[in-house]
Amino acid sequence: MIASEDVPTCSLSSTATASGEEAGAIPGCTEASLIAEGMDLPASIEDTKISLDLFLNNNFNEARSRLKPWVSSSMYHALGYGTISYLQAIMTFDPDDITEAIKWVKNSIEVSNRFRRHGNMMESMSKMVRKPNYDNYTDAEIHGELCYAESILERALITFIQDDNLISFIKGGLKIRSGYQSYKNCTQMLRHRTWKDQYSKMHFESGVRLGHGTFNLMISMLPKKVMKLLEFIGFSGDRDHGLSELDSGSKLASLRAPLCASVLICFHTVATYTFGTADGDVEHSKEVLAPCLKKYPTGVIFQYFDGRIEEITGNLSSAIDKFTECIASQQQWRQFHHICYWELMWCHAFHLDWLMACKYADKLCKESRWSKATYYYQQACFMSMCPDQTEQTKKNLNAMFRKVPDFKQRVAGKSIPFEKFAVQKCKKFLEHGIKNTLAGLELIYTWNGFVIIGQKEELLVPIVNIIEATIKDLNKTKGTDVCYSDDYGLAMLLKGLCLKSLKRPSQAEMCFQEVMEQEGKILYNNYLVPYATMELGLLYLEHSRLEEAKLFLLQSRSKKKFMLENKLHFKVHSAINNLRAQLEAAGNNNTTTTQDLDSLDDELMEGENGQDGAVAMATEDAIASQS
Structure with a gap:
């Protein structure tokens, strides 16, 4: 914790401000006051850029220490410190980290708000009939608007994880709208201002591209009617435009260039696999990542993306090596290890190394605070796939499945969808057993892993063998097992996915149709028919x-x-x-x-x-x- 008296504040008197400021600006930290303290706008951008480079090179504590003295007087130092705190909060979900992040993001909002243009009533009325003359704005005022927009967005996203009620979720959405409006103002400033300082313009432009690109990508992934509602209140969601904005921003030699690159790569390699049909541009991601790895060779964020690209292209051994190196490269930000544990868990599961997958699910369960219900369920499912189970192993499995509902939580007033799925599945396993359930392979499917496995025949063939053996066992229980349609439907869905990847479309088609024929007979796995x-x-x-x-x-x-x-x-x-x-x-x-x-x-x-x-x-x- 950093007490307010530990950091310098602006002490410019109100009389001096009245005589020296642009008309319409509010008293506070002006460019003159920053120069007096030895930290004008270009200096603050450069110093924050150095701090960001330290952060991206795993020097997390040094980055914070460099930003700390100026967090109450420099908008960029305040934004940088708030952003680091925000990243830590969303990684850990720790209540103390969330409280700390909110404190510093609020500080960033307050500091950047001092620099923004605050017009009087006459100026507000004139905006209704003509566009503002942005040439009258100082560089500090336009950058203040940009830093304010970024800080508002961070505050809104923290709201989503701070409280477990729906009101907070809606408030977060309203804050995002406020930040988006600021970004729209920044776009007008970029287009209609006569820029005398190209250095200032470059950093401002990259921030505008970062904000607009991220917004467009996020909204473009939503169903059309949701997009229409958001567009009605001023949002836009054009995927191609968003990608173009981020690509352009990543090529500028600016403070936010690595952030533009990170969002762009994340969309292609993570978001499209989690929320879409895995149609990201992996080759372009490699091109964008290459200069980042050259500049930050041991930086965990870009090391992670390097491993992720290897994973989604089916090069699992290489991916495992890269994620392991990523963990070893730093120990300060241990929460980032959890992301690598998650990917390592799936890499081993794709290899059908169920014991290693269990190991990483167990590490996440013990160390991560995101969703213990998910981690317990994953660990139990992977363990259920291990052959030659003893009676003690079966007892341990039942004990794990019983624990899952106890860890179910609510975020933004609603249950996490996968936790609801896990609880429902646990009910089935406890009542009817786990034999022939293919629980581990089902997990891989629900997390979209078959689009990765499907790229390598050597990964698919062992899975097909497991599925075929399971179907053979299931057919022996047809007519006597109440869950036959649930387990048989799942096996046929997974078989269809494998055959599709093996370029046997006619056989895959028959498998999916056979799952659809189970409609009305399925008791628990009610997702099978719509997914098939x-x-x-x-x-x-x-x-x-x-x-x-x-x-x-x-x-x-x-x-x-x-x-x-x-x-x-x-x-x-x-x-x-x-x-x-x-x-x-x-x-x-x-x-x-x-x-x-x-x-x-x-x-x-x-x-x-x-x-x-x-x-x-x-x-x-x-x-x-x-x-």
Whole structure:
């Protein structure tokens, strides 16, 4: 903790300010006061850039120490310190870290707000009839607006993890809107200002591109009707524009260039695999990453991306080596190890090394505070895949499955979807046993791992053998096992995915259709039929059977109230964008097809609990409290 008296503050008198400031500026830290203290705007940008370089080279404590003396007087030092605190909070989910991050992000908002242009009533009225003359703004004022926008966004994102109620979630959204409006102002400043200082413009431009690029990518991943609602209140969500903005920002020799590169690489290598159909541009990610690795060869963030690229291209041994090196490269920021443990867990699971996967799930369970229910469930599922289980092992497994519901939590007033999935699955396993459930392979599928495994035949063949042996055992219990349709449906879904990757589309098609025939017989795995329907649509899309792809994607999205429903919505939204592009390229963009696609993509994600009314009431309360 840093007490307020530990840092220098501006002591410029109000009389001096009145005589020396631009009209409309509020008293506080001015460019003159910073120069008097030896830290003008260019100096503060350069010093913060040095601190960011230290941070990206794993010198986390040194980066904080360099920023500390100026956190109450320099907007860039305040933003840098707040950003580091914010990153630590979202990594640990520790209440103390969250409280600390909120303190320093609030400080960044206050400091940057002193520098922003605060017009009087006459100026506010004149904006209604003509555009402001941004040439009258000082460099400090325009950078103050940019730092303010970034700080507001960080504060909003912390709100999402601070409290476990819906009101806080809506408040966070309203804060994001405030930050987005500031970014729009910054865009106008960039376009309509006559820039005398190219250095100042470069750093400002990279910040604008970072904000707009990130916003556009985030919103572009949402279903169309959600996008329309957000666009109605001023947001935009154009994926290509977002990627272009971040790519341009990453090429500038600016403070925010590595941040632009990080968001761009993260989108291609992580976000599209988690929320979409794994259609990120991996080759472009390699190009963007190369200069970052050259500049920060041992920096954990870029080392992680290097390992992630190896993982998603199926080079698992290389990925394991890189994630292990990433862990060994620093010990100060131990929370970052958890991300590497997560990836190592999946790399070993893809290799069917279930014991090593268990090891990393156990490490996460003991050290990470994100979702112990998820970690316990993963550990138990991986253990259930180990052959030749003793009676003691089975007892330990049952004990682990019983623990999972005890760790279920709520974030932003709602349960984590995967935790709900885990609790439901635990109920099935405890009541009916774990034999022939393929729980570990099911986990891989739910986290989109088959798109990675499917790139290497040597990874697929052992999995096909396991599935075939399981189907053979299951067929012996047909008619006597109450969960036969659940387990058989899962086995056929996984078999279809493997056959699809092995370029046997006709056989994969039959597998997905066989899962769909189990509808009405499945007791627990209620996600299987909609997911099999979606996978059939994706299979047709891959082979340019566009009308059939449209039919089954529509059908999958029309189903309601099943486990992991939102994950399917995101994937179908991504698939629909690809389908629309192919239809247009094929000259088949007829009115009926367009209307069908729009009706599919226009359905608002209602959530698994149907809380539309609660959201509306919460929104009203949040708006009232903001007012």
